[in-house]
Amino acid sequence: MKPEPISIFIVEDDAVYRSVLAHFLSLNPDFLVKKFSSAKEFLSSIHEKPDIVTLDYSLPDSTGDRLLAQVKELSPETKVIMISGQENIKIAVDLFKKGVHDYIVKDEDAQERLWMTICNFRENIALKKELASLQQEIHKKYNFHKAIIGNSPAMKKVFSLIEKAASTNITVSITGETGTGKDVVAKAIHFNSDRKKFPFVAVNVAAIPKDLLESELFGHEKGSFTGAVARRIGKFEEAHKGTLFLDEISEMDVNLQAKLLRVLQEQELSRVGSNEVIKINVRIIVATNRNLQELVKKGKFREDLYYRLLGLPIHLPPLRERGNDVILIAKHFLDQFCQENNLPKKNLDVEAKKKLMLYSFPGNIRELKSIVELACVMSDTDEIEAEHMQMHAQISNLFHANDSLTLKQFVIQLIQHYLDTNDYDVLKVAKQLKVGKSTLYRMINNNQLKLYRHPETKN
């Protein structure tokens, strides 16, 4: 990447020295140099907010420290390098206290030192610029009407809840099937709230071994357990003033739930192995694809924590309940994929749209994305047809809704799946599954199996 040019103003009344400095600095093509012979001239251009300004300490119409104060006020981001003909430690110390970034004496190697100083600043300036542009980008990205696509009534309700959540500090609990975009919603809330300048920290509770989760969340002191070789701050502290997103909260160990509850109630924590109490200021967003209420009933999730975390519940509807949004989102992924891969723009034809609308999307948006991307690769023209779209993992359809099937229910679903995908040819299925055909007929007679075409498998 080409480095961003740096604008440098040179304020120097001595014409020769001004020209020498300007020429010397403009030897670097990335330095955009402007010359000023007086404080007045310089101040009339300060609104351009240069990255760096070099000030001569003794100008006919102002002094270095007066001008420094003006720069600090009018363009606080500008770095100030004072150049003086006199080596005066007292003045130098005084200037540093007032916020000058460097003090260079006009002598043999003044130019060299100036060059070095500017090169050092440069990295700093580049990083700051990058940070600013990234912050802007993130803000744009999570402008939630762009981040989350949807016009369906179900999603409109979600939008209004996100807006409500963003304007307050209330704890938010997001529920929804896998792949419905719970993390996107969490980010949208954070980046549209007053906390957006502070960190957004995401922890996937299920992804961290339960023994490590405690120190991951709350941090630990050196030596608090085997392997704790250094002090480590936890995710709660990392997210100070920002948002902590606890994904798959249902997977949290019951013992740890008690500690989490205490931390949330007291708004303070102590690191593992420490007695020091640390105040925290963190907005909590939790997400789960399981029914917490059910888990509470089964004693797998603490009831008190459940109520503490419930806050503002946002339920994300599965993709199949979002109507036309499927097409909107598919188009979005299509454009995105084509752009990222330098492909010409592609469109979905009518049959393809129909196929998408009929499909149940057990994997929701994540699945839609992969279907669209694959279709994009499979199609050789700018049209995407139904045949380019491969709806994978029908079988996972069996599991997604209920995760507590009895063996018998499972067997029935499995056979039904085979019937669905084999044109309801009972003999063929019986052969494939190595069961007697009479068994299947008996189940059909008992209305356990159905002999009709399931809408999802229509071609």
Added chain:
Amino acid sequence: MQDESRLYNLEKLYEIDNKNKEFINEIISVFLNSIPINAKDLVTAADEKRWDKVYFLAHKMKANIDLLNIKAIREEIRLVERNAKTKTHLEQIADKVKFINIIIQQCAKELQEDFAMDFDFDPKQNCN
């Protein structure tokens, strides 16, 4: 270019950018347009005993004199600057500034000869 018979020496300018003739010409031109006048002003200010102005001018000229390495007045310009600032041994200043002026005007003449260019500069105007 490093002619020992000359009062000045451009080595420092070449160190900054030795490939660029235009740059050297520009600096010489700026020098000729400002420093000989400054030197005259310095004499006038000393005559009028305006020591703050003497200090200010000497201070500004010092960097230029160093840049063109005009050795003959290297110490003199510092002495003038120091004495005018601290207001001590002011009686030494008058002679020194006259000497500085003579050297600067001579130096300007040499530069004018060595760089026969169309400068906006009339050497007669600045010579006494």
